[in-house]
Amino acid sequence: MSKAVVVYSSGMDSTVLLHQAFKLHDDVYVLTFDYGQRHKKEIDIAMSICHPKIKDHKLIDLKFFRDLAPTSALTSDSIDVPRMKDIIGEAQPVSYVNNRNMMFLSIACSYAEAVKASDVYYGAVAVDNLSGYWDCTGEFVESLNNCLSLNRMNRIQIQAPLLYKTKKDIIEMGIELGVQFEHTWTCYEGKKESCGTCSSCAARIAGFKKAGYIDPLLYSTEIDWKDCKEL
Amino acid sequence: MSKAVVVYSSGMDSTVLLHQAFKLHDDVYVLTFDYGQRHKKEIDIAMSICHPKIKDHKLIDLKFFRDLAPTSALTSDSIDVPRMKDIIGEAQPVSYVNNRNMMFLSIACSYAEAVKASDVYYGAVAVDNLSGYWDCTGEFVESLNNCLSLNRMNRIQIQAPLLYKTKKDIIEMGIELGVQFEHTWTCYEGKKESCGTCSSCAARIAGFKKAGYIDPLLYSTEIDWKDCKEL
Numbered sequence: 134m135s136k137a138v139v140v141y142s143s144g145m146d147s148t149v150l151l152h153q154a155f156k157l158h159d160d161v162y163v164l165t166f167d168y169g170q171r172h173k174k175e176i177d178i179a180m181s182i183c184h185p186k187i188k189d190h191k192l193i194d195l196k197f198f199r200d201l202a203p204t205s206a207l208t209s210d211s212i213d214v215p216r217m218k219d220i221i222g223e224a225q226p227v228s229y230v231n232n233r234n235m236m237f238l239s240i241a242c243s244y245a246e247a248v249k250a251s252d253v254y255y256g257a258v259a260v261d262n263l264s265g266y267w268d269c270t271g272e273f274v275e276s277l278n279n280c281l282s283l284n285r286m287n288r289i290q291i292q293a294p295l296l297y298k299t300k301k302d303i304i305e306m307g308i309e310l311g312v313q314f315e316h317t318w319t320c321y322e323g324k325k326e327s328c329g330t331c332s333s334c335a336a337r338i339a340g341f342k343k344a345g346y347i348d349p350l351l352y353s354t355e356i357d358w359k360d361c362k363e364l
Numbered sequence: 365m366s367k368a369v370v371v372y373s374s375g376m377d378s379t380v381l382l383h384q385a386f387k388l389h390d391d392v393y394v395l396t397f398d399y400g401q402r403h404k405k406e407i408d409i410a411m412s413i414c415h416p417k418i419k420d421h422k423l424i425d426l427k428f429f430r431d432l433a434p435t436s437a438l439t440s441d442s443i444d445v446p447r448m449k450d451i452i453g454e455a456q457p458v459s460y461v462n463n464r465n466m467m468f469l470s471i472a473c474s475y476a477e478a479v480k481a482s483d484v485y486y487g488a489v490a491v492d493n494l495s496g497y498w499d500c501t502g503e504f505v506e507s508l509n510n511c512l513s514l515n516r517m518n519r520i521q522i523q524a525p526l527l528y529k530t531k532k533d534i535i536e537m538g539i540e541l542g543v544q545f546e547h548t549w550t551c552y553e554g555k556k557e558s559c560g561t562c563s564s565c566a567a568r569i570a571g572f573k574k575a576g577y578i579d580p581l582l583y584s585t586e587i588d589w590k591d592c593k594e595l
Contacts, residue, residue, distance in 0.1 A: 193428050200422070201475045231477035232520075235470040235511070239463055244432045246462035267515045276511035280466070283507060284498045289463075 136160045136188075136250035137292075138241050143179035145317045145337055146295055147256040149303050152310035153294055154254050155186045162248050163190040164241050168233065169199025172323015178316065189248075193240060202231045234268040235277065238291060242281060245289045258295045258303065271296055300340025308346070308364065315349040329354035367391045367419075367481035368523075369472050374410035376548045376568055377526055378487040380534050383541035384525055385485050386417045393479050394421040395472050399464065400430025403554015409547065420479075424471060433462045465499040469508060469522060477518045489526045489534065502527055531571025539577070539595065546580040560585035 137158040141147045142165065154161050165179040180192055234257070241253045257269035267273060274293045281289050295303055307314065319337045320327035327334050329352035338356055341348040347358045368389040372378045373396065385392050396410040411423055465488070472484045488500035498504060505524045512520050526534055538545065550568045551558035558565050560583035569587055572579040578589045 191428070191431070194425070197422070197424050198474070201471070201478050203478065231518075232470055232474035232515075236467065236474060239466040239470045240432070243429070243463035243467060247432050247434065265516070267517075270514065272514050273511065276507075276514060280504065280507035280511060283501065283503050284463075285496070286460075286498075287462075 134159050136162065136245075136248060137252040137254055138162045138164060138245045138248070138250050139254040140237050140241050140256065141165055141179055141182070142256075143175050143182070143318045144256070144333075145300075145307070145312075145314060145319050146258050146303055148182075148312050148314075148317045149307040149310065150254050150256045150295060151182070151184075152307065152312050154252075155184060156310060158252070159186070160188045160248075160250075161186045162244060162250060163187055164193055164237075164244055165190070166193050166195050166237055166240075168195040168230070169197075169202075170323075174323045175318050178318045182316075191244070195236070198230075198233070198236075202233065229266055232268070234266075234273075238277060242289045242291075246284075246287045249287070251289065252292045253289055255291050255293045256295055257293050258298060258300070269296075299343070300336055301343035304340050304344040304346065308344075313349075314364065317350070319350075324353065326351045326353040328352070329356055365390050367393065367476075367479060368483040368485055369393045369395060369476045369479070369481050370485040371468050371472050371487065372396055372410055372413070372421075373487075374406050374413070374549045375487070375564075376531075376538070376543075376545060376550050377489050377534055379413075379543050379545075379548045380538040380541065381485050381487045381526060382413070382415075383538065383543050385483075386415060387541060389483070390417070391419045391479075391481075392417045393475060393481060394418055395424055395468075395475055396421065397424050397426050397468055397471075399426040399461070400428075400433075401554075405554045406549050409549045413547075422475070426467070429461075429464070429467075433464065460497055463499070465497075465504075466508065473512060473520045473522075476520045477515075480518070482520065483523050484520055486522050486524045487526055488524050489529060489531070500527075530574070531567050532574035535571050535575040535577065539575075544580075545595065548581070550581075555584065557582045557584040559583070560587055 135158045137154045139151050139154045139161060141151050141163045165176060167176055238253065238255060245253050255274065257274065274291050274296065278290050319333050321331040321333045322328045327350055329338065338348060342361060345361055347361045347363050349364055366389045368385045370382050370385045370392055372382050372394045396407060398407055469484065469486060476484050488505065505522050505527065509521050550564050552562040552564045553559045558581055560569065569579060573592060576592055578592045578594050580595055
C-alpha cells in the first residue's frame with residue numbers, strides 16, 4: 134500500500150502534482166493551507182476537489198502567518214502583487230512569503246508520519262526558481278530531504294516532480310493526466326475572473342501559448358490566443 | 365542592533381535559553397506554540413514571562429497539530445506519558461511528536477525573517493538526543509542550518525547552545541544567568557504540582573541533584589534532596 138501526502142493549493146501546478154500522486158500511489162492525503170492569503174478563492178476551489186484516491190483532505194489554519202509575514206505582497210493588502218516582468222532575475226521578489234514553503238513542508242511531513250506515508254508532494258517549479266524564490270530550488274529540496282533522512286523511524290522524502298519543468302511541460306503533463314484546468318486557480322488577485330496580468334497569470338498564459346492550447350479559465354482581460362487550439 | 369527569536373515553552377531548558385539570548389542580543393522576539401499539548405499550564409506560565417529585552421511575544425495557534433499527531437503521548441489523552449527509564453536508548457519514544465520541532469523552527473525562521481533577526485534559539489538538549497528524538501540532535505540542527513543558508517536574502521541560523529549540555533550544565537548556566545527556576549514548568553502532566561516521576565521531571569530532578577541544589581519547584585511526590593543546598 135503506497136501512501137502520499139500532497140500540498141495542494143488549487144493552483145495549476147499543485148493540481149497536476151495531485152494527479153501525478155493519484156497515478157503513482159494508492160492512498161492520497163491532501164493538505165491545504167489557510168495562511169492569510171489575500172483572497173479565499175484559492176482555498177474554496179482547493180477544498181472542493183474530490184477523487185476516489187483522496188483518503189482525507191485537511192484545511193490547516195495558519196492564519197497567524199499573516200501576522201508573521203506582513204512584508205509579503207501575498208499576505209498584505211498594502212503591497213501590490215508584482216508583474217512577471219518586474220521580478221524575473223530578482224534576488225527575492227515581494228511575493229516571497231517568509232519561509233512559508235519550509236513551514237508547509239514540515240507540517241506535511243508531520244502528517245506523513247501520522248498516516249505512515251513515505252512521500253510528500255511539493256509543487257515547486259522552475260519558473261519560481263528563476264523568480265528568486267530560494268525555497269523553490271532543487272538545492273532546497275535536496276537539503277531538506279537530507280535533514281528528513283535523519284529521522285530514524287519514518288523516512289519521509291519530498292518529491293518535487295515539477296521542479297525542472299516549464300509551465301508548458303506541466304500543462305502537457307496535466308493534459309496527459311486528465312486535469313480539468315478550468316477547475317484550477319492561479320491568479321494572485323482574488324476576483325471573480327483571473328486578472329491575466331499578475332506574474333502568476335502571465336506565467337500560466339505563456340505556458341498555454343507555448344503548449345499551443347487555449348486556457349479554459351476565464352480572464353478579465355482580453356488574451357490573444359492566436360494559433361492556439363481548444364483543449 | 366542584534367536581534368534574536370527564541371522558541372520558548374516555559375520549560376527549564378527554554379527559560380535558560382531565553383536568558384542566554386537576553387545576554388547576547390539587544391532585542392528578543394519570543395514565540396510560544398499552542399499545539400494541542402495535553403495541558404495548558406505550560407502555555408500560561410510561558411505567556412506570563414516578562415523582560416525589558418522582549419520586544420514581542422507571540423502565542424502561535426497550532427491546535428490543528430493535535431489532529432495531525434494523534435500518535436504522540438504529548439498530544440493524545442489515551443497514551444500514557446512514559447517514564448524516563450522506559451525510553452533511554454529507544455529509537456523513538458511515544459512522547460515524540462511527529463516532526464514538531466522542524467515545524468516550530470520553520471515558523472520561528474519565518475518570524476526571524478519578518479523582524480530581521482539573524483538567530484533563532486532552539487532548546488534541544490543532549491538528554492533529548494539520548495532519548496531517541498532525531499530532531500534534537502546536532503546533525504539535525506546542522507542539516508537544517510545548511511538548508512537555511514540557501515536563503516539568498518536573510519541568512520537565519522539556528523542556535524542550539526544547550527545541545528551538548530547535560531541538565532546539570534543547564535542548571536548551572538541558569539543559576540549564572542539569574543533564572544528563577546520556580547517560574548519554569550517541566551512536567552509532562554498538567555497538574556497543580558509537578559508529578560516528579562514522568563521522564564521530563566525525572567531528568568530535571570536528577571540534574572538538580574547532580575548540580576547539588578534543591579529544585580525550588582513544588583512536586584506532588586516526596587523527593588530526596590539529601591546533600592543538596594537551597595538556591
